[in-house]
Amino acid sequence: MSTLALQNVTYKYEGSSKNIFKDVNMDFEKGKVYTIVGKSGAGKSTLLNLLAGLDTATEGSVTYENENLAEMNRNRYRAKNAGIIFQGLNLLTNATAIDNIVLSMNISGVSERNKKAKTYSLLEKVGISKEKATRKILKLSGGEQQRVAIARALAHDPELIVADEPTGNLDKQTEDSILKIFSSLAHDEGKCVIIVTHSKKVTNIADEMWGLDKGVFRQMTKDKK
Amino acid sequence: MYVFEHALLNLGKNKGRNILLGIMLFAVIASAVIALSIFNATDSIIENARIEFNTMIQIRPQRRQMGGNDNGASTVTLEDLHRFADSDYLSGVQIGVGGGFARGNETVFYLRSPELLYAFEAEMREKGLPDDWAVFRDESSYRRMIAPIENLQDISLTFLIVVMLFGAAIMILLSVIAIRERKYEIGVLRAMGMKKNKVVLCLWVETIVITFVCFVFGIIVGTVLSNPVAGALWTGEGQINIALNGITALQILGASLLLATITGAVSVSRITKYEPIKILMERN
Ligand SMILES: Nc1ncnc2c1ncn2[C@@H]1O[C@H](COP(=O)(O)OP(=O)(O)OP(=O)(O)O)[C@@H](O)[C@H]1O
Ligand SMILES: [Mg+2]
Numbered sequence: 001m002s003t004l005a006l007q008n009v010t011y012k013y014e015g016s017s018k019n020i021f022k023d024v025n026m027d028f029e030k031g032k033v034y035t036i037v038g039k040s041g042a043g044k045s046t047l048l049n050l051l052a053g054l055d056t057a058t059e060g061s062v063t064y065e066n067e068n069l070a071e072m073n074r075n076r077y078r079a080k081n082a083g084i085i086f087q088g089l090n091l092l093t094n095a096t097a098i099d100n101i102v103l104s105m106n107i108s109g110v111s112e113r114n115k116k117a118k119t120y121s122l123l124e125k126v127g128i129s130k131e132k133a134t135r136k137i138l139k140l141s142g143g144e145q146q147r148v149a150i151a152r153a154l155a156h157d158p159e160l161i162v163a164d165e166p167t168g169n170l171d172k173q174t175e176d177s178i179l180k181i182f183s184s185l186a187h188d189e190g191k192c193v194i195i196v197t198h199s200k201k202v203t204n205i206a207d208e209m210w211g212l213d214k215g216v217f218r219q220m221t222k223d224k225k
Numbered sequence: 226m227y228v229f230e231h232a233l234l235n236l237g238k239n240k241g242r243n244i245l246l247g248i249m250l251f252a253v254i255a256s257a258v259i260a261l262s263i264f265n266a267t268d269s270i271i272e273n274a275r276i277e278f279n280t281m282i283q284i285r286p287q288r289r290q291m292g293g294n295d296n297g298a299s300t301v302t303l304e305d306l307h308r309f310a311d312s313d314y315l316s317g318v319q320i321g322v323g324g325g326f327a328r329g330n331e332t333v334f335y336l337r338s339p340e341l342l343y344a345f346e347a348e349m350r351e352k353g354l355p356d357d358w359a360v361f362r363d364e365s366s367y368r369r370m371i372a373p374i375e376n377l378q379d380i381s382l383t384f385l386i387v388v389m390l391f392g393a394a395i396m397i398l399l400s401v402i403a404i405r406e407r408k409y410e411i412g413v414l415r416a417m418g419m420k421k422n423k424v425v426l427c428l429w430v431e432t433i434v435i436t437f438v439c440f441v442f443g444i445i446v447g448t449v450l451s452n453p454v455a456g457a458l459w460t461g462e463g464q465i466n467i468a469l470n471g472i473t474a475l476q477i478l479g480a481s482l483l484l485a486t487i488t489g490a491v492s493v494s495r496i497t498k499y500e501p502i503k504i505l506m507e508r509n
Contacts, residue, residue: 054416054502079418090413090505094238106227107419 002027003192004051004160008060011046020046021215023060030159031190033182035203037220038212044164044196045087047212051162051194052084053077064160079108083158085166087196089149093137097123097148100137101155108156122151125181127174142169150178154185161185161193167202179205228423232430242406243435246399250439250481251446253392257477258447258469260385263455266467267378271371278367279339280316283332284309284349287359299355306332308352314345373461380458389480396488404492411496412504421497428496429489436485440478444469447477 009024020043028034038044049055050062053074062069091100101119112118123133126147137145146169167175183205186193195202203209209220236243310318314336321331336345346360414424448469455467
């Protein structure tokens with residue numbers, strides 16, 4: 001049973017005449033990792049914006065648990081159901097990692113008593129030390145910022161994780177440990193994980209691989225090499 | 226509740242901008258306190274003077290011919306004056322006597338209250354005040370007395386208006402400048418699923434906290450400065466005493482909160498127009 005689905009989705013940017021994609025039909029199921037690959041400018045981030053409830057389709061519909069996102073409370077969807085890791089990270093750069101994540105939990109209405117403690121353990125899981133957790137985002141490296149963004153997306157325990165190039169700035173070793181987390185979220189905890197990536201490594205944990213080219217999605221078979 | 230927490234955290238994070246905003250607001254509030262205190266003080270002085278003047282009554286013979294003296298007019302004797310003065314309508318009298326003559330036109334009757342004028346006049350006529358004598362209030366000395374106060378009042382009112390307009394303009398300008406920076410932050414909050422009204426509340430709380438701090442300091446400094454400033458502007462006799470009263474303080478508080486809300490509304494109306502995705506795309 002699919003949790004997230006696209007039905008005949010066509011999208012074009014306001015003021016533009018060109019469709020980024022047309023009549024897309026896709027199903028995303030719980031307990032699986034999906035990767036989406038494609039050339040730069042193909043429209044991957046555009047698709048994730050639709051899945052994240054940040055934008056709405058020009059035609060067709062995106063449904064979450066059979067509810068049309070365009071018609072539901074998308075604030076609530078973003079706050080509670082989806083965990084989003086943006087290509088541009090979108091962290092509050094002037095605030096600390098801890099503050100970013102605690103705020104996100106508050107917005108999501110996480111009832112956890114000790115949010116700071118939960119945040120520290122989450123950050124530890126992605127390899128951010130206590131000392132770095134209390135630094136302003138601006139004073140963290142690109143890869144560290146990326147891991148803070150990952151921790152933030154997971155902080156409210158969402159059913160759906162949507163990630164745009166989440167390991168782009170990471171070394172191989174760190175990438176492996178992050179991928180373990182994503183894999184476990186899908187395969188052990190039954191979440192639906194959708195990752196846009198250029199990385200071969202990421203496709204290794206994928207259950208399904210999709211390629212986007214010239215506005216068309218095609219399921220791909222895994223590279224056997 | 227976390228909205229307040231976040232707002233307070235934000236205040237600390239954007240020190241530079243907030244201090245600038247605070248200084249502007251503080252200057253506007255302190256100036257407004259000075260102007261409004263002086264305005265209110267002069268207002269009550271004028272009001273008291275008017276009441277006092279309205280109780281000061283004089284009589285004089287009406288002129289029969291141009292440039293003439295009192296020729297042909299009936300006379301009022303000292304006895305008459307004493308009889309007029311013996312009245313329940315009066316709180317006092319100052320009888321003018323000079324060169325052995327009763328000087329009706331230098332006598333001042335003090336009414337117990339202004340509206341007793343007609344009753345008192347009727348009583349004097351009954352007691353023998355001739356018809357060709359007029360009962361009047363001394364307008365010109367009133368004007369003379371009130372002029373410097375009115376002058377001060379005009380200055381303070383003009384100053385108050387200029388300060389408020391200037392303050393509003395600066396605050397709006399500052400918040401428009403701050404929007405670019407805040408816009409991204411708001412995009413991030415909205416992308417995390419924060420509702421519009423919570424974002425607005427958050428911004429509003431920040432502005433209100435700054436306003437309140439500025440209000441406290443503005444009131445203190447304004448009160449301390451209002452007496453010396455009034456003294457420097459005062460051209461009348463004696464000295465003028467300015468004290469801040471509760472109403473003035475409340476007026477200022479109301480005006481500052483209004484100013485803060487207007488400023489907030491300007492940024493909010495600009496920010497909430499955008500969908501978060503648009504804000505974030507602009508930045509990335
Ligand atoms: N706001 C916008 N208005 C108009 N066109 C846009 C807008 N944002 C993106 N595009 C265009 O839409 C296309 C798809 O962009 P998108 O960001 O989805 O690409 P992508 O596949 O994520 O690329 P990358 O791998 O470089 O991140 C691009 O051609 C881009 O120029
Ligand atoms: Mg992209």
